[in-house]
Amino acid sequence: MSDSTINLVQVRRDLHxxxxxxxxxxxTQQYLKKTIATFASDFLTIKEVPEVETALLVRLAGMHPQxxxxxxxxxxxxPIKEETGLPFASKHPGVMHACGHDIHMTVALGILAYFAKNQPKDNLIFIFQPAEESEAGGKRxxxxxxxxxxxxxxxLYALHDQPALPAGQIATKMGTLFAGTxxxxxxxxxxxxxxxYPQxxxxxxxxxxxxxxQVQTVVSRNVNPIHGGVVTIGSFHAGTIGNVIAGEAKLAGTIRAFTQTDLELMxxxxxxxxxxxxxACDVQMNLExxxxxxxxxxxxxxxxxALMAFMEENPEVDFVEAQPAMTGxxxxxxxxxxPGTMFWLGVGDPEHSLHDARLNPDERAINAGVQAMVAYFNQQMGQ
Incomplete structure (x- = not known):
């Protein structure tokens, strides 16, 4: 069901x-534009966004759009130094697709390639969004x-790859899938x-x-135990030498919860x-x-x-119901x-987690993701 004229594995390796x-x-944007240009569809429109220069939007006009x-x-x-040793490893020192966004882009291109050749009944838009890891590109x-x-x-739909799931498996759930951060x-x-002379x-x-x-009490004594939440301080820098009392300290961390209400409480x-x-300590606390x-x-x-029902009933799809995750x-x-849905796409590398310098997704997941979403969209459009 995927488009045979585009080598998705090679696309993924190029992007990686x-x-x-x-x-x-x-x-990355230049590569995406060049690839999409090869689809040569007369109902395809590309849009750039001056305020978010590296974004790329693509619209496929439907035949009879509803x-x-x-x-x-x-x-x-x-900002991770890749340690996979792959022949197509990152050419950019200290930077890696360790969260699998190369997989995300490739699946999107596969779906786009199919519908660029097989005009959809409804309109389709593809959002190639910058700055998910930081800088809130979606909000921008x-x-x-x-x-x-x-x-x-x-x-609106989107996937996130999941190395803990078998390659090609799809998982999602009703309600909250990922936490707010x-x-x-x-x-x-x-x-x-x-x-x-401490005095x-x-x-x-x-x-x-x-x-x-004290922030470790925020979840244990403020958040309903059945809701869940986490406060982690991951960075702490203070002082210069053992016999000098530090005049400054800097910390960084994260707050995570499954509901916006709990997040704001925390x-x-x-x-x-x-x-x-x-x-209590007679210091200045500059908190952001x-x-x-x-x-x-x-x-x-x-x-x-609708998505869960389709995936569960489709014999060609390996579907399981997901558990919520503190991922942001x-x-x-x-x-x-x-209104929309996010789902996991398994990429079958259980030994390495997301953001691991050794993450090596199983590329068989790409075609499975493309086929599942092409079939779902066709069903949603009554094709």
Missing amino acids: AIPELALHEVQ KTIGYRADIDAL LYEAGALTGDFKPDE TEIHLQVVGQGGHAA QAKDALLAACSFVN QKRVRAIAEGIAV LIQGGYYPVENNPKTTA EDFGFLLQQF
Whole structure:
């Protein structure tokens, strides 16, 4: 069912070799444009977005459109040095498609190639979105007005690859699939001094340690236990030498929850803890909490029920119901604006997780993903 004129495995390997960071996906966008140009379809329109320069939108006009179906693929990579040893490994030092966005783009191109040759009944739009890993590219596109008019979807779909699932398996669930996230950035400003005279200093390191310890109570004593949440501090820098009291400390971390209500509650409690420590330790706590476009990925009941029913009933699809994950995804913001569904696509590398420098997806997943979504879209359009 996929288009035989495009070598999807080669496309994936080409994209894997040229990973680029958020909002710098210039070479990636050029490759996408060049590939899409080969489809040579008279009902295909390409749109660029000046406010989000590396974005690329493609519209296929339907024969007898009743609605517009959207499909989104993220295109950015991560600041990770690749350690796969593959012959098509990253050519860009310190940057890698360790989250599988090369797979995401390739599946989207496969679906697009099919419908560029076989005109759909309804309109289809494909959103090649920059900056999912950081900088909230989905929110940027929406706020730029890119998803309006002929490019406004009535329903919207996207996948995320999952190395823990067998290659080609599809999984999703009703309700929240992924958590919403908020970045924590904290600068503690005290007053340095000699280790022998603590009364003359204001210990920023001690205050920062108190913050790390106390935020661990946010989930255990504020969030309903059946809801779930997490606060993690992953970066802590303070001090210069053992006999000097630190005058400054810097921390970074993340807050994650399955509902926006819980996420906002957790943000409120983290702020309160910082304010209390500032008073107790007589230091300045410069706290910044950044959610941006990283809302919980809440699947729409109607589109998700349709997708799940189709995948469960299709004998050619390996489908399982997913469990919710604390993974963050800026597709959650787009699902606040348009009804739609995100799903996992298994890529069969259980020894390596997402964001692992050794991640090596099984490329057989690509065609399975293309075929499943082509069949689903055809069914949704009554073709």
